Amino acid sequence: MIEPIVSDPAVERYLPQIADAVGTDFAAYRNHIYRVLSYAVHFLGDDPRGREHIAFALVFHDVGMWTDHELAYLEPSEAVAERVRAQHAPHLDAALIANIIHWHHKLFAFAGPDAKIVNAARKADWIDASLGIVRHGVARKQVAAIEEAIPVLGFPEVLMRLAKDLRHGNWVAGLWRVLSRVYKI
Numbered sequence: 001m002i003e004p005i006v007s008d009p010a011v012e013r014y015l016p017q018i019a020d021a022v023g024t025d026f027a028a029y030r031n032h033i034y035r036v037l038s039y040a041v042h043f044l045g046d047d048p049r050g051r052e053h054i055a056f057a058l059v060f061h062d063v064g065m066w067t068d069h070e071l072a073y074l075e076p077s078e079a080v081a082e083r084v085r086a087q088h089a090p091h092l093d094a095a096l097i098a099n100i101i102h103w104h105h106k107l108f109a110f111a112g113p114d115a116k117i118v119n120a121a122r123k124a125d126w127i128d129a130s131l132g133i134v135r136h137g138v139a140r141k142q143v144a145a146i147e148e149a150i151p152v153l154g155f156p157e158v159l160m161r162l163a164k165d166l167r168h169g170n171w172v173a174g175l176w177r178v179l180s181r182v183y184k185i
Contacts, residue, residue, distance in 0.1 A: 002042045002142045004149035005034055010055035017084050018059060021066045028153040032128060033058045035150045039124030039138065050117040056092055057081060057100035057121065065162050077101050105129075131156060 011033055022029050036058055044050045064076030078101045085092050099118045103110045104125045110118040123136040131152075132143035 002038055002138065002146060004146050005038045005041060006150060008037060008055045010052050011037065011059055014056060014059040014084060018063050021063065025158045028155040028158050029062065031150050031153050032155045035128045035146050036124045038146050039127050040120045043120035043123055044117065050120065053092055053096050053117060054100060054121045056089060057097045061101045061104050071163060074102050
């Protein structure tokens with residue numbers, strides 16, 4: 001069974017860095033982070049280095065949508081993460097953080113450095129972002145248990161609203177921008 005993670009020292013330490021930017025979407029985004037972290041730790045196993053890097057990266061992985069008002073948010077999210085990492089967490093591997101963020105929507109396995117860590121985060125985000133349609137071997141019952149412990153709080157609707165708002169009311173154009181600029185093969 002996957003243990004829901006509802007609090008993590010790294011997440012709680014860095015969440016305040018983005019709270020103002022995320023605004024009223026904060027609770028939905030926070031819960032998304034914790035659901036993804038729960039799945040990622042399941043895939044990662046007992047790897048404290050990997051967990052700390054994933055927890056840090058997850059705080060920032062989607063934040064470019066809010067900070068830069070940009071649907072092609074990977075690079076802006078990486079930039080925010082790097083600014084905070086350099087100032088507050090220089091012990092973390094900058095390249096690993098960037099890879100976790102940059103490749104978290106990759107369709108197929110990442111094959112670069114620290115692939116196990118990057119892929120744990122990637123598979124975990126796919127489970128949550130797809131509402132459990134893509135499960136990477138996780139049982140539907142386990143997804144339901146994680147969502148019960150860490151409620152979704154309308155996060156998919158937040159993403160659809162942002163896609164519409166950031167493309168001036170045209171959610172189709174927003175969705176196309178995300179599909180063409182964020183998702184990777």
